[in-house]
Amino acid sequence: MPPDTLEFEEPITVLLKEIEALSMLPQTPERQQSIDGLYRRIESIRGEIYASLTPWQRVLVARHPQRPTVLDYVERLFTEFTEISGDRRFADDHAIVAGFARYKDEPVLVVGHHKGSGDTKQKVYRNFGYARPEGYRKALRAMKLAEKFRRPVFAFIDTPAAYPGVESEERGISEAIAFNLREMAALDTPVVVIVHGEGGSGGALGIAIGDRILMHEFAIYSVIPPEGCAAILWRDSNRKVEAAEALKLTAPDLLGFGIIDEIVPEPTGGAHTNHELAAALLDTALERALALVSSMAPELRLDARYQKFRAMGNIGISEP
Amino acid sequence: MAWFKKTRKPMASSTADKPSRVPEGLWVKCPDCAQLIYNKDLEKNLSVCPKCAHHFRISAAERLRALLDGAWTEHFADLSSNDPLRFTDTKPYRDRLRTTRKNTGVNDAVLIATGRLEGIEVVVAAMEYSFIGGSMGVVVGEKITRAIEIALDRNLPVIIVSCSGGARMMEGVLSLMQMAKVSAALARLDRARLPFISVLTDPTTGGVTASFAMLGDLNIAEPKALIGFAGPRVIEQTIRQKLPAGFQRSEFLIEHGMLDLVVDRRDMKAAIARALRFMRAEPAPVEQPLAAAAAATPDA
Numbered sequence: 278m279p280p281d282t283l284e285f286e287e288p289i290t291v292l293l294k295e296i297e298a299l300s301m302l303p304q305t306p307e308r309q310q311s312i313d314g315l316y317r318r319i320e321s322i323r324g325e326i327y328a329s330l331t332p333w334q335r336v337l338v339a340r341h342p343q344r345p346t347v348l349d350y351v352e353r354l355f356t357e358f359t360e361i362s363g364d365r366r367f368a369d370d371h372a373i374v375a376g377f378a379r380y381k382d383e384p385v386l387v388v389g390h391h392k393g394s395g396d397t398k399q400k401v402y403r404n405f406g407y408a409r410p411e412g413y414r415k416a417l418r419a420m421k422l423a424e425k426f427r428r429p430v431f432a433f434i435d436t437p438a439a440y441p442g443v444e445s446e447e448r449g450i451s452e453a454i455a456f457n458l459r460e461m462a463a464l465d466t467p468v469v470v471i472v473h474g475e476g477g478s479g480g481a482l483g484i485a486i487g488d489r490i491l492m493h494e495f496a497i498y499s500v501i502p503p504e505g506c507a508a509i510l511w512r513d514s515n516r517k518v519e520a521a522e523a524l525k526l527t528a529p530d531l532l533g534f535g536i537i538d539e540i541v542p543e544p545t546g547g548a549h550t551n552h553e554l555a556a557a558l559l560d561t562a563l564e565r566a567l568a569l570v571s572s573m574a575p576e577l578r579l580d581a582r583y584q585k586f587r588a589m590g591n592i593g594i595s596e597p
Numbered sequence: 598m599a600w601f602k603k604t605r606k607p608m609a610s611s612t613a614d615k616p617s618r619v620p621e622g623l624w625v626k627c628p629d630c631a632q633l634i635y636n637k638d639l640e641k642n643l644s645v646c647p648k649c650a651h652h653f654r655i656s657a658a659e660r661l662r663a664l665l666d667g668a669w670t671e672h673f674a675d676l677s678s679n680d681p682l683r684f685t686d687t688k689p690y691r692d693r694l695r696t697t698r699k700n701t702g703v704n705d706a707v708l709i710a711t712g713r714l715e716g717i718e719v720v721v722a723a724m725e726y727s728f729i730g731g732s733m734g735v736v737v738g739e740k741i742t743r744a745i746e747i748a749l750d751r752n753l754p755v756i757i758v759s760c761s762g763g764a765r766m767m768e769g770v771l772s773l774m775q776m777a778k779v780s781a782a783l784a785r786l787d788r789a790r791l792p793f794i795s796v797l798t799d800p801t802t803g804g805v806t807a808s809f810a811m812l813g814d815l816n817i818a819e820p821k822a823l824i825g826f827a828g829p830r831v832i833e834q835t836i837r838q839k840l841p842a843g844f845q846r847s848e849f850l851i852e853h854g855m856l857d858l859v860v861d862r863r864d865m866k867a868a869i870a871r872a873l874r875f876m877r878a879e880p881a882p883v884e885q886p887l888a889a890a891a892a893a894t895p896d897a
Contacts, residue, residue: 439807441827441835446845449855451806451826458780459812463788478764478773479807479826486777500764500773500804505831509766510686524769525682534681536774586781587742589774590735593681 280343280549285334286326292319323546330495333521336503338495339475340437343549345556347374347389347433350473353556354563355380355387363415367448370412372404372436373484375419377428381564386423388416388484389433392474407440408480410453416484417457420464429467429567434481435474437502454483461486462586465579467570469563472496472537473548476526488570488582491562492528492537495547499526536589539566627651643862652819652862654799657708657723660758664721664866669712672747673740677704681735682769690767693729701727705736706761709744711753715870717877720748724760724805731761733805734768738775741809745782754792754873759810763803776808783812792876794869797824797847797856815857815872817865818847824855 282290296315299308330338338344351358360376362369375388392406393399416432423430439450461468461484468487476485476498492498503520507513510520531537541562548555570578625634630649639646643663644653661669677694684690698704706728710721722744724731741757748755764772786793795813797806799822807826810816818824825845833840843849847859860868 439826441831443832443836443840443844446825446827446832447853449811449853452811452855454807454826455776455780455809455811458777458808459784459787462777462781463784476770479776479804482773482777483807486781498770498773500769501766506766523682523684523686524766526770531770534771536770583781583785586774586777589778590681590738590768590771593678593735593768593771594739595677595679597675 280341283334283337283341285337286323288322289319289326292322320545323550327495327545327547331518331522332497332524332527333503333518335495335527336497336517336521338547338549339493339497341547341549343394344435344474345548345552346391346394346435347387347473348391349394349552350433350556350559351376351378351387353553354560355385356382358387361419364411364418366411366414368409368411370404370409370415371402372406372408372440373412373416375415377423380431380567383567384426384428385567386419386428386430387433388419388430390436390474390481390484392435392437404440406436406475407438408436408483409440409442409445410448410450413439413450413453413457413483417460420461420466420468424464424466427466429469429571430464430487431563432468432470432484432487434470434472434476434485434498436477436480437475438477439480439483454479457483458486462583463579465575467567467573467578468582469566469570471541471559471563472498473541473559477502486582486586488573488578488585489539489566490537491539491541491566492531493541493548493559494528494543496528497526498528498531498536499524534589534592625653645862650820650861652799652821654726654760656727657703657725657758657760660723661708661710661712661721663862664714664723664756664758664869665710665712665719666714666716667712669710669721672709672711673743674704674708676736676740678734678736678768680767681771682767684767684769686767693767697728701725703728705740706731706733706765707737707740709740709747711747714756714866714873717754717870717873718751719754719756719873720744721756721758723758726760729765729767731759731805732763732765732772733761733775734765734772735775737765738772738778741779742782745779745786748791749785749789752791754794754877755786756794756796756869757809757813758796758798759801759805760798761801761803761805763805773804776804779809780812783809792873794872796865796869798822800824802826802828811855813857814876816855817858817860817868817872818850818856819862819865820847820859822847824850 355378358378374391390406391403393403470485470487470490472492503517504514507516507520528540544551544554627646629651632648644655680691706725708723722741795816797818801810801824850856
């Protein structure tokens with residue numbers, strides 16, 4: 278089954294239907310040839326479309342339901358993954374995954390949002406990736422464990438937002454995120470952040486402080502979702518396309534602003550079209566990033582992390 | 598680092614004489630109890646209704662006046678946003694900034710000052726709500742970070758008075774990163790064992806709550822202030838029902854363990870001073886313990 282196509286992939290959808298129709302008929306060498314031809318056409322059309330995605334189209338790709346999750350990457354790039362649960366205070370939040378594993382045979386810690394893949398039941402179990410205070414507290418507890426045993430941390434970012442519900446406020450979602458921001462800034466172990474899907478505002482940032490920030494080619498990172506921005510600024514959430522444009526939320530934008538260090542390439546057509554290739558492409562970037570931050574002396578690394586975030590946004594300031 | 602020696606003229610300057618947020622005119626009607634209050638009386642009462650204690654929103658300059666002993670030195674007043682995203686909504690952000698600067702007389706949504714609070718030297722960051730809803734963009738983040746760095750350099754306590762709708766949309770993800778930047782500076786302040794008092798006023802929401810406003814050694818709120826992460830409208834859309842009265846107000850937050858104190862504006866200065874004396878071994882105040890006072894009183 279090919280992954281669901283998006284609204285702007287209409288030409289691909291048409292070709293896929295043709296292929297489907299042809300596949301129903303008895304197989305002949307000629308027919309197989311035309312199917313192969315159609316697949317090649319799809320690849321070339323896909324290449325064209327994805328070479329010039331608009332910001333809003335990138336939002337759709339970043340939110341694709343079949344986009345690889347943290348666990349898809351863990352399964353392909355890590356071994357001996359052991360998931361750990363709970364914040365030791367209130368509950369276990371399934372919207373954030375935490376656990377230890379081996380990467381290139383080195384023990385590491387993994388945390389990451391998880392939106393739930395597959396059916397609705399899975400998505401509900403993960404609360405669609407909307408983490409509650411317990412999620413952020415679990416993540417920090419896990420990262421403190423990594424610090425204690427001097428293991429590097431990989432933080433995978435993919436969330437629409439922190440959960441905007443009554444219980445989130447009651448249990449201090451603000452405090453949970455704020456405390457993570459402060460403690461991760463000073464966490465004495467290497468931290469590599471991978472924004473691989475949706476970097477949704479404070480809910481993303483709450484586990485996204487590190488020494489090296491990678492971002493996937495078609496991922497987004499924003500202070501507010503385009504729909505929300507449009508609703509506030511124009512009182513019309515349908516102007517989300519314009520809002521996506523205005524917010525400068527794409528990977529190339531963020532690289533230009535100095536907020537991320539590196540763009541991780543994706544398969545043509547987005548990571549959801551080929552999980553294996555997506556993982557392989559991430560592997561290269563991940564290995565390099567880990568080697569880089571692990572080689573730094575702890576004092577220098579913490580200072581560099583401070584200066585990194587200290588400088589963010591200064592390009593937007595005029596000082597006479 | 599030369600930049601924090603470049604201080605501004607003391608308080609006779611720009612921000613000190615700004616008009617109060619209290620509406621123009623001789624008399625003001627309290628929105629809570631409908632009491633008519635003589636403007637001068639309201640100002641003398643720190644813009645708190647004398648009848649029902651409704652807290653009117655005040656400007657950053659008025660806040661400094663309410664907290665500090667006389668004159669203060671303002672810092673980094675010249676920093677302004679250069680519209681890094683070239684953002685345009687119903688009008689260009691650049692124009693919005695220009696008009697707001699003109700109307701408020703300040704360059705962005707926070708004032709940084711050093712001065713004395715009951716004699717204790719402090720660094721204060723006071724947010725200005727009338728500047729695009731007190732929203733935090735790159736200038737606010739940088740100024741507060743520099744304020745914390747002054748404190749680290751001179752060994753001073755930090756007080757941040759929040760009054761903000763959160764991160765500033767028009768500066769996009771650069772605004773978001775200010776949460777991380779200020780929090781990282783606060784990590785250094787924390788490790789240096791320097792006091793940080795967070796004062797939360799109406800409203801304190803979004804990225805400001807989810808960063809420095811919740812990180813105080815003490816989190817102190819004014820009564821009935823709206824304090825939260827998500828806006829009430831967003832939450833109502835999520836849960837598809839009306840929120841209970843008092844939700845996300847100071848009294849709700851203290852019940853849920855998120856605040857240390859809810860303090861009337863008229864007692865705020867004294868409350869902060871007491872906290873700082875606990876944290877910093879400052880000289881004893883004139884006030885004496887009850888027992889000592891009783892012992893000192895000659896029998897009638």
